Amino acid sequence: MQSEKRSTLEHYFLSSNKKLRNNEQQVEPSIAISSSLSTSEIQDHSSSNGLSDDNALSNCAVNNSTTPLTLSSSNEKTCKKSIPSDISMSCNDAPVQKILSSYPTNQQNRSFQSNWFRDRIWLEYSVENDACYCYYCRHFSSNQLNADDAFATTGFNNWKKALNKSAGLMKHASSQAHIIATKNYLIYKQQQAIDSNVLKQLDNSRAILIRKNRDRLVKISSTLLFLARQMISFRGHQEDENSSNQGNFLEFLRWASTTDPAIKSILEDSAGNATYLSHDIQNELINIMSNEIREEISFMLNKNKYALMADECRDVSGTQQLSIVIRFVPDPNRCTIDKAYIVKEYFLGFIPLAQFDAETLANKIVEFLNYWKIPLEFCICLCFDGASVMSGCVAGVHVYLKKYMPNSVYVHCAAHRLNLVISDTCKVVCYVSDYFSIVSQIYTFFTESGVANIYFKQAQIDLGLVRSSTLKLWTITRWDSRWIAIDSIVNNFPAIVRALRDLSEDGSGTRSTNALGILIHVKKSVFIISPSLDYVRGEHLIKSVIQQFKDLRNDQCFYQIYDKAKEFCSLHEIDFTHTYRSYRATTIPIRFQDFFISSTVGQREALHTPTDYLNRFYFPLIDCMLLELNDRFSSKTLSLMKSISTVYPESANFLNIDEIDDFCCHIGGDKSSLKNEFLVIKPMLESKKVNNVIQLFNELISMSDAFPQTLKMIKNAVTMPISQVTCERAFSKMKIIKNYLRNSMTDKRLSDLTVLAIERDFDINFERVVDKFAKNHKNCRILLL
Numbered sequence: 001m002q003s004e005k006r007s008t009l010e011h012y013f014l015s016s017n018k019k020l021r022n023n024e025q026q027v028e029p030s031i032a033i034s035s036s037l038s039t040s041e042i043q044d045h046s047s048s049n050g051l052s053d054d055n056a057l058s059n060c061a062v063n064n065s066t067t068p069l070t071l072s073s074s075n076e077k078t079c080k081k082s083i084p085s086d087i088s089m090s091c092n093d094a095p096v097q098k099i100l101s102s103y104p105t106n107q108q109n110r111s112f113q114s115n116w117f118r119d120r121i122w123l124e125y126s127v128e129n130d131a132c133y134c135y136y137c138r139h140f141s142s143n144q145l146n147a148d149d150a151f152a153t154t155g156f157n158n159w160k161k162a163l164n165k166s167a168g169l170m171k172h173a174s175s176q177a178h179i180i181a182t183k184n185y186l187i188y189k190q191q192q193a194i195d196s197n198v199l200k201q202l203d204n205s206r207a208i209l210i211r212k213n214r215d216r217l218v219k220i221s222s223t224l225l226f227l228a229r230q231m232i233s234f235r236g237h238q239e240d241e242n243s244s245n246q247g248n249f250l251e252f253l254r255w256a257s258t259t260d261p262a263i264k265s266i267l268e269d270s271a272g273n274a275t276y277l278s279h280d281i282q283n284e285l286i287n288i289m290s291n292e293i294r295e296e297i298s299f300m301l302n303k304n305k306y307a308l309m310a311d312e313c314r315d316v317s318g319t320q321q322l323s324i325v326i327r328f329v330p331d332p333n334r335c336t337i338d339k340a341y342i343v344k345e346y347f348l349g350f351i352p353l354a355q356f357d358a359e360t361l362a363n364k365i366v367e368f369l370n371y372w373k374i375p376l377e378f379c380i381c382l383c384f385d386g387a388s389v390m391s392g393c394v395a396g397v398h399v400y401l402k403k404y405m406p407n408s409v410y411v412h413c414a415a416h417r418l419n420l421v422i423s424d425t426c427k428v429v430c431y432v433s434d435y436f437s438i439v440s441q442i443y444t445f446f447t448e449s450g451v452a453n454i455y456f457k458q459a460q461i462d463l464g465l466v467r468s469s470t471l472k473l474w475t476i477t478r479w480d481s482r483w484i485a486i487d488s489i490v491n492n493f494p495a496i497v498r499a500l501r502d503l504s505e506d507g508s509g510t511r512s513t514n515a516l517g518i519l520i521h522v523k524k525s526v527f528i529i530s531p532s533l534d535y536v537r538g539e540h541l542i543k544s545v546i547q548q549f550k551d552l553r554n555d556q557c558f559y560q561i562y563d564k565a566k567e568f569c570s571l572h573e574i575d576f577t578h579t580y581r582s583y584r585a586t587t588i589p590i591r592f593q594d595f596f597i598s599s600t601v602g603q604r605e606a607l608h609t610p611t612d613y614l615n616r617f618y619f620p621l622i623d624c625m626l627l628e629l630n631d632r633f634s635s636k637t638l639s640l641m642k643s644i645s646t647v648y649p650e651s652a653n654f655l656n657i658d659e660i661d662d663f664c665c666h667i668g669g670d671k672s673s674l675k676n677e678f679l680v681i682k683p684m685l686e687s688k689k690v691n692n693v694i695q696l697f698n699e700l701i702s703m704s705d706a707f708p709q710t711l712k713m714i715k716n717a718v719t720m721p722i723s724q725v726t727c728e729r730a731f732s733k734m735k736i737i738k739n740y741l742r743n744s745m746t747d748k749r750l751s752d753l754t755v756l757a758i759e760r761d762f763d764i765n766f767e768r769v770v771d772k773f774a775k776n777h778k779n780c781r782i783l784l785l
Helices: 009-013 039-048 053-062 135-140 168-173 175-229 249-258 261-268 279-301 358-371 397-401 413-427 430-448 450-463 481-491 493-504 510-522 539-552 555-571 610-632 639-647 661-667 672-685 693-703 707-720 726-737 747-758 766-777
Strands: 123-126 131-134 308-313 318-329 344-353 378-383 407-412
Touching: 123 407, 131 135, 135 175, 135 661, 168 747, 175 261, 175 279, 175 747, 175 766, 249 261, 279 318, 279 747, 279 766, 308 358, 308 726, 318 358, 318 726, 344 726, 344 747, 358 450, 378 707, 430 450, 430 481, 430 493, 430 510, 450 493, 450 510, 481 493, 493 510, 510 555, 510 610, 539 610, 555 610, 555 766, 639 661, 639 707, 661 672, 672 707, 693 707
Parallel strands: 308 378, 378 407
Antiparallel strands: 123 131, 308 318, 318 344
16 A cells, blocks of 8 residues: 555545645636546437437447546535535435335425436436435536536426426436536446545455465464374474575475475465464464463353363473363253263363462462462362372361362272282282382383393293383383283293393303392292282272172182292293291381281291291281282272262162262252152162163253252262373373473463374364464564464
């Protein structure tokens, strides 16, 4: 656009916009029209074709599209007071042709007729003055030609002569002034169309440019989303043109540009200061996309009850990150619910921590939830691990949070509790502790040394074992790692023994000595443990786990395991009856001394007979497990779960109205209504096969008006978590995203990337992403809106 004010046609028509020569006199420019048609030719053309003045002259004006035009209004200043207000006031207004059932009559009892408007587009009628006017002559003629014409000034109202050829409408239509004004009107309309077309072309060009710029930003955003969900790095060490590897982001765009012209234009056609490929733009787009997911989660939650889960972990740079996860049943009116999985757990992000006291942690959580508009009052459960700062009954995090979440109840993560059962048992029963210590040594020996790993791989080949089966590491904090590590050793035991034997015989020095020492321990009979005992994590199965351990505490089960271990030793040439020297006996912890253990726990005496294994190893192991399970999963901690089980069809308490009080009070339900609904549901389900709470929910959801309290209890029951494994999964993603090669990543970027990597089910609306980006950059160098 030029800096000067663009002249419009109205500028030439309105006398208010004309320049003054002096203070006393206004210049009235004359009409300058060079036409290829004479006035008589225009009249003949109009009458011969039987067309109206407007239609006739429109044909004429086509041949004069290039005619220069300088027009003035018809004596506008002098007759301004005489012009009525109920007709057109300027050339921008359309002609006013009022169709009335009856028009005012004059002294001669004559009046204006509506049929006079037919084929006379220029004709206007004013009820106010009871007169008609010429639209063309008032706005598009010369002042000199129409100085005394009533149709342009005071109005015509001699209805007796209105249709005379020598006077009235017909005479005016054939006058030279009217014909010239009509032609000027048509030229004006043509120029308006041209101006409109120019503006339209400018608007179209602008729209095309905006679409092109938006498409570029969409391509960039989609590439960032792809890299984020694949959890791979974005930038390279050097990204200049001479670099052979400019990083995954630029290299991916360069590869895609070979087949995508839009991406090619990003790399080649963009201005140097407007490529939008910098790291700041990347971070902003990543943040907008992750915020889109968080906002969608908040929208889905609406006002439903939810459970809050949180856990801490240190990232590779040493920053303590607090993982925040919420669990709820989404609002069916705001999203589609999967009938197989009605409850969802969503990761909201990490909170970096600088202080680790309970009050600070609680304030950080409250601030985070408030920022994302997660209503605190609708939280019904807090699920944390057993760390004292989280679980302390006087000054733990859950105590501070209850000030903001009065309806919440603290639940100790069942997976953490079960893991503590195993850890504490390993500390007490020395044979179990020794066993897992040997497992760790085997993994460390074969993975830290390239030579030892070669021997192990060669032994797998020689013995025909699956080479993809590798040794696994077990750690205290990885709950399932124990069984995975044991299973990998059982599957690769022959290769382990052969590799250790070859290493101890073929070399000398530390490696040979370590191999021999591990081989001796591996060939001990105490190392052979049957994997019959599975570590079940679910709290809803904990009673069956306790009962299973009680059932295993008998001679028959022991001898079954003993025979399997003896068979395994025979297969791998291990002397099951070999006697090893005794070690110093360990002291029994006080908490275990009063329990029903038939032999001293931890006494490292030699095990010779099956009875020794039974009394000194098997029974102590079972007894310690039962003690820990009963202590950490007591009836007191399971009282709320017992009330929840009344809506679980697989439970013995299903629809038991005597057990609903605890949970019904917790969620603020109506006990009497709930009991009445239970009484109706019970006979209704007798003819239907309902196996679990999800099927029960799907069965009743279509009758929500009949069973509102039951559905409310089901939704809140499935919302109550038994573990916080989603937090642990977030830490697994975190370690992949922020590794030692990306250790300078900011906390905000880490949180956003982890959200995009975990919540892959959400579709990102890239058009909305571009809109938000444009609003953040109103002075953007490229047009986006």
